[in-house]
Amino acid sequence: SQQGEEDPQALSIQEGENATMNCSYKTSINNLQWYRQNSGRGLVHLILIRSNEREKHSGRLRVTLDTSKKSSSLLITASRAADTASYFCAPEYGNKLVFGAGTILRVKS
Amino acid sequence: NAGVTQTPKFQVLKTGQSMTLQCAQDMNHEYMSWYRQDPGMGLRLIHYSVGAGITDQGEVPNGYNVSRSTTEDFPLRLLSAAPSQTSVYFCASRRRPGPTGYYGYTFGSGTRLTVV
Numbered sequence: 001s002q003q004g005e006e007d008p009q010a011l012s013i014q015e016g017e018n019a020t021m022n023c024s025y026k027t028s029i030n031n032l033q034w035y036r037q038n039s040g041r042g043l044v045h046l047i048l049i050r051s052n053e054r055e056k057h058s059g060r061l062r063v064t065l066d067t068s069k070k071s072s073s074l075l076i077t078a079s080r081a082a083d084t085a086s087y088f089c090a091p092e093y094g095n096k097l098v099f100g101a102g103t104i105l106r107v108k109s
Numbered sequence: 110n111a112g113v114t115q116t117p118k119f120q121v122l123k124t125g126q127s128m129t130l131q132c133a134q135d136m137n138h139e140y141m142s143w144y145r146q147d148p149g150m151g152l153r154l155i156h157y158s159v160g161a162g163i164t165d166q167g168e169v170p171n172g173y174n175v176s177r178s179t180t181e182d183f184p185l186r187l188l189s190a191a192p193s194q195t196s197v198y199f200c201a202s203r204r205r206p207g208p209t210g211y212y213g214y215t216f217g218s219g220t221r222l223t224v225v
Contacts, residue, residue: 031210031211092211096167
């Protein structure tokens, strides 16, 4: 399978703390994307990092990509209760975007 | 409102029935995809399309058909529903990759399908 694999499966933190989620994948990619899903809803695109990029920022989000280790991480700084959601990494191979099982993030206020 | 529209939002089918899940987008996106999401799992790609008249299989295509006669619409057909097809189905679309690279997908709100 070419799916990404997220780690940890679940993460519980206090409001204001940082949350880090990791993703590993198997073969060469065009890019890697991160999505958020609030309970029972559709996915929302957060950030895309291309295979020739190493780090990207968007607001409180920071994504890194290490193609030699086939891994990526998503850092959410100064978390808020509204960040509670499932987060998915999605490596893209050719025209196929495949998803991992996700990390469930719970931010306690 | 611009976006991806999926209909119906909920559907119950009997085993062996057929039906079509509708997906329409008004953003002139060339790329469209269908995913299914089962409890505790990520999304699995069923079929995708990179433009009108072009479709290809994803990870779990068996039991599903698609066609892409227009840029706007990408219907998913269940040929003979089975309980294993009980799932939430998501349609997504995005622009074709350009000189500046790739784009993220816009997702619909999903169709919850139960096959009894």
